Amino acid sequence: MQKIYLDNAATTKVRASVIEKMQIALAESYGNPSSTHTFGRSAKTAIEKTRKIIAKLINAHPSEIIFTSGGTEADNMILRCAVRDLGVRTIITSKIEHHAVLHTVEDLEKEHGISIEYVALDEFGNPDLENLEFLLKKDDSKKLVSLMHINNEIGNVLDIDAVSHLCGENGALFHSDTVQSLGHFAFDVQKIKADFLTAAAHKFHGPKGVGFAYIKRNIGLKALLSGGSQERGFRAGTEPFHNIIGLEEAFVKAYENLDEERAYILDLKSYFIKNLQKALPGVEFNGHSGNLEKSTYTLVNVRLPFDQKKSLMLLFQLDIKGIACSKGSACQSGSDLGSHVLTQILNAEEMKKPSIRFSFSKYTTKQELDYVINELKIFSEN
Incomplete structure (x- = not known):
């Protein structure tokens, strides 16, 4: 794995x-x-x-x-x-x-x-x-x-x-x-x-x-x-x-290494957004995270077009597949209250869909992103 x-x-x-x-x-x-x-x-x-x-x-x-x-x-x-x-x-x-x-x-x-x-x-x-x-x-x-x-x-x-x-x-x-x-x-x-x-x-x-x-x-x-x-x-x-x-x-x-690493990670983010949209039509990006000009180059917060039943198992399934990501701040782990950030900008229906934060570094590769996107696609079809 x-x-x-x-x-x-x-x-x-x-x-x-x-x-x-x-x-x-x-x-x-x-x-x-x-x-x-x-x-x-x-x-x-x-x-x-x-x-x-x-x-x-x-x-x-x-x-x-x-x-x-x-x-x-x-x-x-x-x-x-x-x-x-x-x-x-x-x-x-x-x-x-x-x-x-x-x-x-x-x-x-x-x-x-x-x-x-x-x-x-x-x-x-x-x-x-x-x-x-x-x-x-x-x-x-x-x-x-x-x-x-x-x-x-x-x-x-x-x-x-x-x-x-x-x-x-x-x-x-x-x-x-x-x-x-x-x-x-x-x-x-x-x-x-x-x-x-x-x-x-x-x-x-x-x-x-x-x-x-x-x-x-x-x-x-x-x-x-x-x-x-x-x-x-x-x-x-x-x-x-x-x-x-x-x-x-x-x-x-x-x-x-700021300029070099920033360019590399920004390219990863652009690649992830483009290919995730192709694989999962209907995916949305919370806040400005999908906008390369108005958000940091280091992360995206995606709202996936899955129903509530799938939402409950998503992070668990990703972890089983060896993928580490999060719902939001690590400081809120263990809380069932959901993201205090997303509750301020999403409506009740939008909050029912799973939102996941994926954040990148100099050690991330496009091959890894391909694997993640493919696993999300498989999960959506099962």
């Missing part, structure tokens, strides 16, 4: 060079970065070198890069500290954000009495910028806008420049969950002018359990975790040196 991995939006295969660098770090650089002896200083120096490399790649200052355990921690840290330290009283977001944002703002509403405003969405799941402007001007409360750059389920690309401009004009802070885009798209924080961004290494062929937050200099956030002076006093806890080294290698390789 073939083993075909098309769930790269959930996590990616680690590059061989990343594994090699991490193995060396684990074997040789085992000193605590906070220790003052040679072993510790060596690890600390390497961490600061990584910080500078990452900052340079997104045109940030090294002090603006804070290492975290991943995107969820980074989102929580930014949103919670903005309310606690910066006097934010209103958070404007959307109902199709990652739960790391949605659940956090819901908790902040209960814990701190802040207001939550949800920007209107169009039929494809894009935030209505006129409505966003209205919400920004609605009252004089201190506001923070939190809108993800790439939606992790339907792949829509936010007009991040327009949103940052609106926030700047109206004195609001801007946070964007860029977990699906950092490592896949070029970023210049001096041009975007976002106040906060987040990244997770395992989305761009790095290790799990490490990421970073970009936090604009001198913005006024204070530490969320107490206990030590690591990360310039902003995040207590012994740094996972090997993971940070893996993050560096994955991030550097992602941008060294």
Whole structure:
């Protein structure tokens, strides 16, 4: 049986060079970065070198890069500290954000009495910028806008420049969950002018359990975790040196090969869309995921023309055939509630049909896509 991995939006295969660098770090650089002896200083120096490399790649200052355990921690840290330290009283977001944002703002509403405003969405799941402007001007409360750059389920690309401009004009802070885009798209924080961004290494062929937050200099956030002076006093806890080294290698390789790998994966996506439409007339694409110009090149979210009975068995049957894909965010696995993203843009009849997210990487091949399309065709005919 073939083993075909098309769930790269959930996590990616680690590059061989990343594994090699991490193995060396684990074997040789085992000193605590906070220790003052040679072993510790060596690890600390390497961490600061990584910080500078990452900052340079997104045109940030090294002090603006804070290492975290991943995107969820980074989102929580930014949103919670903005309310606690910066006097934010209103958070404007959307109902199709990652739960790391949605659940956090819901908790902040209960814990701190802040207001939550949800920007209107169009039929494809894009935030209505006129409505966003209205919400920004609605009252004089201190506001923070939190809108993800790439939606992790339907792949829509936010007009991040327009949103940052609106926030700047109206004195609001801007946070964007860029977990699906950092490592896949070029970023210049001096041009975007976002106040906060987040990244997770395992989305761009790095290790799990490490990421970073970009936090604009001198913005006024204070530490969320107490206990030590690591990360310039902003995040207590012994740094996972090997993971940070893996993050560096994955991030550097992602941008060294960005144009080549993007072109390759975009061609795969175009090929998959074209051939799936031929094999399964009536297939639909959720959000803008079928539009090569308006969605990320890394994924498609397809709504298949199957009845409800077939829908219940689809993922199970695909798994039996060795095909790894998903209904949506891996963070919702085990939930029977369905996709909170799709419920915002599909009607009741459309929701009855199975929607599957297929996400690609540099390791995906057209031969694998042919196999998947053929298995879907066979399933539809049985």
